[in-house]
Amino acid sequence: MKLYTVRTPHQSNYPNPIRLEVGQMVILGKLDDGPENWRNWRYCYTLDRQSEGWVPEQFIEKKGEHGVITEAYCAHELTVSGGEQVRFFRELNGWGWCQLNSTDEEGWIPMECLTEC
Numbered sequence: 001m002k003l004y005t006v007r008t009p010h011q012s013n014y015p016n017p018i019r020l021e022v023g024q025m026v027i028l029g030k031l032d033d034g035p036e037n038w039r040n041w042r043y044c045y046t047l048d049r050q051s052e053g054w055v056p057e058q059f060i061e062k063k064g065e066h067g068v069i070t071e072a073y074c075a076h077e078l079t080v081s082g083g084e085q086v087r088f089f090r091e092l093n094g095w096g097w098c099q100l101n102s103t104d105e106e107g108w109i110p111m112e113c114l115t116e117c
Contacts, residue, residue: 003117004098006084010113012077018044018053020069026055028067036110038094042067056092078107088114 020026029043032054040057044067053075060067078100080086086098086109095108 002088004086004088004096004114005117006080006082006086006109006113007115008113009081010077010079010109012079012107014053014075014077016051017075017077018046018051018055019074020044020046020055020059020072022069022072024069026060026067026069028060028062028065031057036094038110040093058092074107076107078105078109080109080113085117086114088116 025047026044027047029045032038032041041054042057042060043052044055045052055073055075059069059071059073061070078098080100085101087101088096088098090097091111094111096111096114097106098109099106
């Protein structure tokens with residue numbers, strides 16, 4: 001685990017993040033092609049369409065228009081302000097899985113917002 005400082009604020013745009021378990025089937029949507037240039041993210045829907053969100057391609061075994069999740073995943077993003085300290089655990093496709101020092105809340109933050117201490 002490393003310590004990072006938030007250098008650029010980030011606001012989560014997804015208040016109800018998709019949460020997936022190993023073996024869960026999803027409906028595959030589009031690959032990310034946005035201006036942020038975050039590669040290997042696919043928009044997915046649960047089979048009941050009650051939840052949706054971006055999922056790393058590495059966690060999806062494709063089966064036609066569906067996919068099977070190969071690693072438990074939560075798309076929770078952290079809303080952070082500049083200067084906050086976070087514990088950094090993992091990087092994936094331009095995002096870091098972090099824990100806020102102030103609250104212990106865990107979630108994703110774009111790597112471009114972080115600086116290693």
